[in-house]
Amino acid sequence: MNDAEFSLLQLPGIWRAKEGLNVSGCTRQETGHRELDKALNGGFPPSGLVRIRSHLGIGELSLLQSIICQPKSQKLLVFVAAPGLVQAPWLKQLGVDLPQVYVIQPPNDNEALWATEQCLKSGACRMVVLWQTALQPKPARRLQVAATHNHTLCLLMESLQSSRLSLPVTLDLALHPSEQSLYADILKQQGGWPRENIPVRLQHTPDNSAIMKAMAAASPIYSGSSQAG
Amino acid sequence: MLWLYLDFYQLTLDAALHQPLQTPMIVYHPADNRIMQCCQQAQAAGIEVGMGMAQAASLSPSLKVLNYHSDMEAQQLSAIAHQLYQIVSDIVLLPPAHLAIRLDSHLRYYNGLTPLWLTLKNELQRAGRHYHYGSGWSVESAKVLARARCNRLLAAPAAIRQQLQNTAIEHTDLTDKQKQALNRVGIRNLKTLLNLPATELGKRFHNDLIRYVCALNGSKPSPVTFFRPAENFHRHQELSYEADKTAQLIPWLHSLLNELMIFLRLRNTCTAHVYLTLHFRDEAPLKLDVRAATAMAHQKEWQALVELKIEQIVLPAPVVAIALASGTLEEPNGQSNDFFEDRFEYFNQMQLIGRLQARLGAERVLQPQEQNDYRYEPVPRAVANNVSIPALPGYPALCSPIPFPLAQPCRITYGPLRLHTGWWDEQPVCRDYYIAVTETGQYLQIFKDPGQGWFVHGWYC
Amino acid sequence: MYAELYCQSNFSFLTGASDPEELVNTAAFLGYEALAITDECSVAGVVRAHAEIRRNRLPLKLIVGSRLVLSDSLTLVLLCPHKQAYTELCRIISNARRRSPKGEYTLAEWDLKSLKHCLALWLPSGKQQQDNHWGDWLCSNFGDRVWIGAQRLLDGLDTQRFEHIEHLQTKFAVPVCACTGALFHHTDRLSVQHALHAIREHTTVQSLGRQGLCNAERSLRPLRKLSKLYPRQWLDETRKIAGLCSFNLQELKYQYPAELVPGGHTATSYLRECVERGIRRRFPGGISQKIRTIIEKELTLIEEQQYEYFFLTIHDIVQFAQQQNILYQGRGSAANSVVCYCLEITAVDPRQINVLFERFISKERDEPPDIDVDFEHQRREEVIQYIYQKYGRERTALAATVICFRFKSAFREVGKALGFAESQLDFVIKNINRRDRVIPWQQQLQQCGLATDTPKVQQLVTLTEAILGFPRHLSQHVGGFVISAGPLYELVPVENAAMAERTVIQWDKDDLESLGLLKVDILALGMLTAIRKSFALINRQFKEEVSIPFITGLGDDRQVFDMLCKADTVGVFQIESRAQMSMLPRLKPRKYYDLVVQIAIVRPGPIQGDMVHPYLLRRHGDEAISYPSDEVKNVLSRTMGVPIFQEQVIQLAMVAAGFSGGEADQLRRAMASWKKNGRLHEFQDKLINGMLERGYSLDFSQRLFEQIKGFAGYGFPESHSASFAVLAYVSAWLKHYFPVEFYVGLLNSWPMGFYTPSQIVQDAQRHHITILPVCINHSGYDHKVEAQGHNKALRLGFRIIKGLSEQSAQEIIKSRPTNGFQSIDEVQALAVDAGDLAALASANAFEPVAGNRYQARWQIMDQQRNLPLFSNSSGYDQQTLLLQPNEVENLLEDYESTSLSVQRHPIKLLAQSQNLSRFCFAEQLSELSDKSVVHIIGCVTGRQSPGTASGVTFVTLEDHTGNINVVVWQATARHQQQAFLKATLLQVDGILERSKEGVTHVIAGKLTDRSDWLNTLSLKSRDFH
Structure with missing residues (x-):
């Protein structure tokens, strides 16, 4: 049966979804988390608009540490409209070279979009991270075209509170934490099937375990860590 | 040759004294703790130039002190030179506060010394400048008489020689060591010094002293460089019709920027700074300064930037005239027209940042800085960030500009990190910082203020 | 736990x-x-x-x-x-x-x-x-x-x-x-620690940033x-x-150096032998039974306390000084004993001062013996090197003194750490009067331009107060030596001192005392050098050997005490200062013990406790001598019931206030060393209640405590005053009988004492001693006595010339032909560098061989003469420079080159150019009646505002006839600030005031600055010390 199939492939009109993956010619960017990379056929797309829906502060950026800091590239890394002040020591601990980082705090959403578009079109940035809720499909389309055309990766961080609109993005992710680890749902990806509940092991904050261990070992009567809040 | 030497002994004071005031005022040089200039009231209270600050303050408690800045005085001096340049062309600028003017070459235009001297005097009077002056056959001799405050315009060589002879030695430009040596041998004034044969002096002193004495005697003039005013591009353009929308200004801007490009092209320079002034019929003129990330000359580049700048301007009234002036001119360094890939990269980045700053304003486009302090919020007068010591572990990704009270229940996973610092400025901090995780799995940076309860300060994204 | x-x-x-x-x-x-x-x-x-x-x-x-x-x-x-x-x-x-x-x-x-x-x-x-x-x-x-x-x-x-x-x-x-x-x-010391850390890193607290502590947990x-x-x-x-x-x-026990005791002897037996040898030398005619019993009593006491090694160590050092002919003197409580006199530690014959015996070593007070030995200040180093060489660098070192933050350094360092501008801090320090007891320094900041309500300045004040008294670094004690048998570092760590070849232990003298360890004080005293040099000059002329015991042996000389009562004491040890001079005519000392009191009475202790006036009244019989109780009587009998000395105050505390021996010792320690005086206030109520219980008047006990506060820092024990009185008497005796030798000795041991060489020379001239100027052919390096006809003159030596190195001076003296240099060329031919020659010329030393000093200096400047090519061109065209210095220029050159002038006094010069008829001079003041208006003029040679005088400044005006003391109240000073601060030549119109004992002062009314009359007279005044 395979010979018919074989002949079908040669017809120029036929296009297989998977081929879209390597039409841009460069390899995927590995995130360092095995299951997630397998599910994403090797990792993050090199360019284009990627939406990540999650609550604020669950490790959504630490998860992409290997993508965020790429020491060999000279291009800029720009954060637009972050919900707080981006902390230089955190960037340094992540491994990012500070002189390549710019933080833009536009007065409103439209200016944020304009700024993001300028960064993408300038070809001077390797990655732009934009925080925006309820982005409409039309501006999303413009960002997607600008990102892919200029080989730049644009991350759109969207809060879970806002309802999900389907947007023309290369990759649509959602993150939700559970007891021990983080779970990622691939809602839509170019050239791949959506997948649910991909486990991601992430420890992006220090903890008191060593102290608790020493205290517990010394005297069992010692109670657990103090409750707060 | 006839030289006039002007010693402006209180340039800073003159600049500050335009409105009459009662309190005694002095100019004080903090580096070597010396009073440089003091006004009339200060001298009446017994304060003299050269005194220390402690003595001056003890003599008159209500003292107004200005700090001495040599570059500010140099600016004042060049302003005077520009002003006098309209009257006499041969001016020699001698920073920090001296001018030498060659008079004999202008006698023919003013037909006589006194008319020339009077015009000069009035010009300085109008500008409110105080000075001592002296005249002589060489710059050095005029300088000695000016420092000896003879304040008389002498033209005849005999009168000049007579005046020179009874001026004391310390007014001359001899080094202190030479002055001391001469004093210890009883030579106090120029009379004996000038009569001494050159051979005897040659046996005892260095030959630059001999050269100086000859210059004083007028036998050998020393070379001088004359003053040339600096140039800057400045064009004023009256609009043929009043423009009430900024879009209408574009064509005029286009022509002005073109002229700017030609002006820069002629001098093979470029500039990083351009001032656009919009004049209105009755409103005060609106001054916009457009700053480029690197020095540029090309009209097209400036056009884009200026247009971006004026797009958001709301015109208070119809514009009647616009003026364009350039900032300081710079040599075109190699990088502006270099086409290598990463060079293109840098240039490309600079252009992007320039465009973002032009549109959003410079204060909204930042580069994160690491500050040498334990506190998480930006600290007043933060010190340079040459921080070799790594920050404490557990640094949040984002920090809220103002900490807000903790509303949701959460469980502490890390801490306490106790901060008790900043007592030396207006933001003292005494907090215990923790990392806590909420039910929705969000990692927050929270802190407990002694007494006021829990606050959220940052997120661990 | x-x-x-x-x-x-x-x-x-x-x-x-x-x-x-x-x-x-x-x-x-x-x-x-x-x-x-x-x-x-x-x-x-x-x-x-x-x-x-x-x-x-x-x-x-x-x-x-x-x-x-x-x-x-x-x-x-x-x-x-x-x-x-x-x-x-x-x-x-x-x-x-x-x-x-x-x-x-x-x-x-x-x-x-x-x-x-x-x-x-x-x-x-x-x-x-x-x-x-x-x-x-x-x-x-x-x-x-x-x-x-x-x-x-x-x-x-x-x-x-x-x-x-x-x-x-x-x-x-x-x-x-x-x-x-x-x-x-405690946690609130965090800001102090931050400030100290910033001071250590020479930066501000703010830029310390993450180097400093982030919280106060390290407490x-x-x-x-x-x-x-x-x-x-x-x-x-x-x-x-x-x-x-x-x-x-x-x-930690103290093992003494064993090698002091020769073989076959125990410490005590060797000590007895030395004492016997001393008795034979000190009492050639044998000793009375009374003295013998005292010696036995002392020796048994020494054996009980095992202090034999202590005395033997000092005895050994003193022997060395004698062989090297270094003049020395022992002082201190243990020094007033016959044993010390026999061991030749002290030079005073105990029969003179028999009253001090029971103060020797008192068992119940358990006080370690305290003996200081003063040496000539120019030869003390030899003694120190002897000690190092004898006991080895491992077994001896100097005690430490802990240099603490005083106000000036604390304020400045803290200010810099908080980011204040240095020039502003200096300005404030200069304008704060630390002695002003009315307004404390914290409030004075306001007038110096610091906004005291801003938090930054409040932090500056609190941190400065906190840091005051903190140790800053260890420095070497002025003379305290620790000597041990074994290596010293087994007792206490030893570290390098700033000076080369010096090692310091890490404990100071209080630490040593609290552990009961002993130290030997080797101190320097300028007056001993002067006295020894005078003795050397005298002994060369007379066969009779003049020495301290010889002079004290002659008993109280009436003429010497007359001189003291006239306050003619410039150069006399301890009683030459202005305050002493005005006290001498009031106290009128007639015998040795009066001198002991005189030295101790002009001190903050007695003045603050206002014990001076009552003592004078009782001394001249104007007030009956009464004692509150008989125990007080035997403590204060020597000073007529008025406590003057530190020991008396302590004994009173024990006797009158019931202090135990230990408490008395703590009181003494608190008084002696500079501590936050909070420590003294602890004793205040204890002392006053104690005395009230025993029936003493509240006024007496409060005055006693005031005196104790006065003693803080300046505790002056009677034993030290007694030893100083000996030197004061000897120097007065020399000044009276051998004035020229005395002045030469004094000038050759300068810098020392209260007066500048210029003032000493003028005092000599007032005593009709001719002063011969420096001369290339006659002067030696040191000043010397020169016969001039039948009386003696003082020839100034090359050492007085500023800028002349001793080595060039010796070279000139060595190669000086018998009949002296004939011309400058001969001197120029010597290997002496031009700078020294110029200095000699300016001091007019070439006067006999060359024209005036300008001529000489002009010729010396001519370098070409000593180039080989020109050396044979003889002769020198004189006529090129005909300048002749006039009298004022001569005077200025004298002061410039030798800081004194043997020619006329500036005021005398002034008398020619200005008519000074309306002014009266120092010697004429005695003729004017008390309270008369007077106009005086003089060079300002000293401004002094002592802590004890509330706001008064004493200005000394010097004219060609003598010194005048001018009293300037704070108001007049502040009102005429310009003249008061800036004048070098000052005219004062005021009122003459003479106390009934003849001490004259001028109360200043109007001050006028006459400095412009003598435009460049470079006479430096010794201000505000």
């Missing part, structure tokens, strides 16, 4: 922020079992902690230790369980300190290896690889004597520390103990909090370690 094993006091200079006393008190209050004081490579603070625990009987064990850093990867805290460990610790601290310059130390791995007894607390560096290496090293070298020190500082690094410690504990099976590394005793913390922070096991480990430590500083 818990024991803190790692805690640094402020003797870790610019690191610790609390005194050792504060630390031990807080530790005891918090209920700690033990506290280890572990300063940075030093045990300087442990003695004060030990003394504080003993004084307050605190239930706390003191552990002696030290923090040592080998490299950035190994830091250890060493603790001493027992004496051998302490000796080891002292040894390695001494080695580490001696290897590097003052204030630093370099530890060698070998040092730590040699430790066999010390316990070690290892503070891991956190670097995995190095810690593994050092872990092995420590286990092999320390075995079971090493612990891991775990710190919980809540600075975010605790988790990493605990993980690292857990890993090391499992890898090396080394027990872990909790420790804090406390730098202060002594309550037990409840510690139990929450540390595992129970680690806390118990500290108690186990504390249990191992039993060393107490009291165990």
Whole structure:
């Protein structure tokens, strides 16, 4: 049966979804988390608009540490409209070279979009991270075209509170934490099937375990860590 | 040759004294703790130039002190030179506060010394400048008489020689060591010094002293460089019709920027700074300064930037005239027209940042800085960030500009990190910082203020 | 319960922020079992902690230790369980300190290896690889004597520390103990510690940033909090370690140098032999039975207290001084004894001053004997090198003095640390009057332009107050030597002093006293040099050997005391100052003991306790001598019931206020050394109630306490005053009988005393002694006596010329032909550099061979003459320079080159150019009646505002006839500030005031600045000291 199939492939009109993956010619960017990379056929797309829906502060950026800091590239890394002040020591601990980082705090959403578009079109940035809720499909389309055309990766961080609109993005992710680890749902990806509940092991904050261990070992009567809040 | 030497002994004071005031005022040089200039009231209270600050303050408690800045005085001096340049062309600028003017070459235009001297005097009077002056056959001799405050315009060589002879030695430009040596041998004034044969002096002193004495005697003039005013591009353009929308200004801007490009092209320079002034019929003129990330000359580049700048301007009234002036001119360094890939990269980045700053304003486009302090919020007068010591572990990704009270229940996973610092400025901090995780799995940076309860300060994204 | 094993006091200079006393008190209050004081490579603070625990009987064990850093990867805290460990610790601290310059130390791995007894607390560096290496090293070298020190500082690094410690504990099976590394005793000392740290890094507190502490956890913390922070096991480990430590500083005993006692003798038998030898020499005619019983009493007392070695050491040093013909004098309470006179320690015949005997050594006060020996200040170094050479650098060193933050340094350093501009700080310091008792310095800041309400300035004030009195660095005591039998570092660590060839122990004299260790004071005294030089000049002319015992042997000379009563005492030891001169005519000393009182009475103690006036009244019989009780009578009988001396005040405290011996000793210690005077106020109510109970008047007891406060810092014991009185009498005797030799001796030992050479020379001229100027053909390097006809003149020597090196002067003297130089060329031909020749010319030394000084100097400037090519061109065309200095120029050149002039006084010169008829001069003042208006003029040679005079400044005006004392009230000074501050030549119109004893002052009314009359007279006045 395979010979018919074989002949079908040669017809120029036929296009297989998977081929879209390597039409841009460069390899995927590995995130360092095995299951997630397998599910994403090797990792993050090199360019284009990627939406990540999650609550604020669950490790959504630490998860992409290997993508965020790429020491060999000279291009800029720009954060637009972050919900707080981006902390230089955190960037340094992540491994990012500070002189390549710019933080833009536009007065409103439209200016944020304009700024993001300028960064993408300038070809001077390797990655732009934009925080925006309820982005409409039309501006999303413009960002997607600008990102892919200029080989730049644009991350759109969207809060879970806002309802999900389907947007023309290369990759649509959602993150939700559970007891021990983080779970990622691939809602839509170019050239791949959506997948649910991909486990991601992430420890992006220090903890008191060593102290608790020493205290517990010394005297069992010692109670657990103090409750707060 | 006839030289006039002007010693402006209180340039800073003159600049500050335009409105009459009662309190005694002095100019004080903090580096070597010396009073440089003091006004009339200060001298009446017994304060003299050269005194220390402690003595001056003890003599008159209500003292107004200005700090001495040599570059500010140099600016004042060049302003005077520009002003006098309209009257006499041969001016020699001698920073920090001296001018030498060659008079004999202008006698023919003013037909006589006194008319020339009077015009000069009035010009300085109008500008409110105080000075001592002296005249002589060489710059050095005029300088000695000016420092000896003879304040008389002498033209005849005999009168000049007579005046020179009874001026004391310390007014001359001899080094202190030479002055001391001469004093210890009883030579106090120029009379004996000038009569001494050159051979005897040659046996005892260095030959630059001999050269100086000859210059004083007028036998050998020393070379001088004359003053040339600096140039800057400045064009004023009256609009043929009043423009009430900024879009209408574009064509005029286009022509002005073109002229700017030609002006820069002629001098093979470029500039990083351009001032656009919009004049209105009755409103005060609106001054916009457009700053480029690197020095540029090309009209097209400036056009884009200026247009971006004026797009958001709301015109208070119809514009009647616009003026364009350039900032300081710079040599075109190699990088502006270099086409290598990463060079293109840098240039490309600079252009992007320039465009973002032009549109959003410079204060909204930042580069994160690491500050040498334990506190998480930006600290007043933060010190340079040459921080070799790594920050404490557990640094949040984002920090809220103002900490807000903790509303949701959460469980502490890390801490306490106790901060008790900043007592030396207006933001003292005494907090215990923790990392806590909420039910929705969000990692927050929270802190407990002694007494006021829990606050959220940052997120661990 | 818990024991803190790692805690640094402020003797870790610019690191610790609390005194050792504060630390031990807080530790005891918090209920700690033990506290280890572990300063940075030093045990300087442990003695004060030990003394504080003993004084307050605190239930706390003191552990002696030290923090040592080998490299950035190994830091250890060493603790001493027992004496051998302490000796080891002292040894390695001494080695580490001696290897590097003052204030630093370099530890060698070998040092730590040699430790066999010390316990070690290892503070891991956190670097995995190095810690593994050092872990092995420590286990092999320390075995079971090493612990891991775990710190919980809540600075975010605790988790990493605990993980690292857990890993090391499992890898090396080394027990872990909790420790804090406390730098202060209470959390609100954090800002002080930050300031000190900023001062150490020469930066501001703000730019210290993340180098400084992030919180105040490194303090002594309550037990409840510690139990929450540390595992129970680690806390118990500290108690186990504390249990191992039993060393107490009291165990340190003082072994004396053994080689002093020759073979076959015990210390006592050798001492008796020396005393017998002394008796034969001191009392050629044999001694009376009374003196013999006193000697026996003293010797038995010395044997009981085992102080024989102490006296033998001093005896040995004194013998050496005698052989080298170095004049010396012993003083101090133990010095007033016959034994000392026989051992030739003191030079005063005890029959003269028999009243002081029972003050010798009193058993019940248990006070270590205190003997200071003064030597000529130019030859003291020889004595010090002798001691070093005899006992070896290992067994002798100088005691330390702890240099603390005084107001000026504290204010300036704290100001810089808080970011104030340096010129502003200097300006404020210059304008703050620390002696103004009306407005304290904190309020004076307002007038100096500091906005005292802003938080920054308030911080400056609080931090300055906190840092006042903190130790800054160790310096060498002026003369206190510690000499021991064995190597000194077994007793106390030794480190380098700033001066080369000098070593200092880490304890000061108070520490030594509190441990009962003895020190020998080797001090320098300028007057001894002057007296010895005068003796040398005199003995060359007369066969009779003039010496101190010879002069004191002649008894009280009436003529000498007449001279003293006339206050003609310029140059006389101790009683030449302005204040003394105005007191002499009032006290009218007639015998030796009056001199003892005279020296002690013009001091802050008696003045503040206003005991001066009553004493004078009683002395001249205007007031009956009464004693509140008979115990007081035998204390104050010598001073007619008025307490003058420090000992009397202490004895009164014991007798009248019921103080015990120990309390009296603490009172003396608090008075003697500069401490925050809070310490004195503790005794205030105790003393006053004690005296009220025993029926003394409240007024008397309050005056007594005021006197005690006056003594703080200037305690002047009677024994020292007695020894000084001897020298005062000898110098007065010399000034009366051998004036020229006296002045020559004085000038040759300058700098010393109260007056400048110019004033001494003028005093000599007023005593009709001709002063011959410096001359190339006659002057030696030193001043000398020259016969001039039948009387003696004073020839100034080359040493007076500024800028002339001694070596060139000696060269000139050596190659001076018999009949002297004929021309400058001969001198120029010598290998003397041009600078020295120019100095000689300006001092007019070439006057006999060349024209005037300008001529000489002009010729010397001609370098070409001594170029080989021109050397043969003889002759010199004189006529090129015909300048002739006039009288004023001569005077100026004299002052410029030799800072004195033998020609006429500036005022005399002035009399020619200006008519000074309306002014009256110093000598004419005596004719004017009291309260008459007077106009005087003179050069200002001194401005003085002593602390005791409230706001008054004494200005000394000098004219060609003498000195005039002008009293300027604060109001007149402030009102005519310009003339008061700036004038060098001052005219004063005021009122003459003469006390009934004849002391004349002029109360200043109008001050006029006449400096322009004598435009460039460069006469420096000695201001405000």
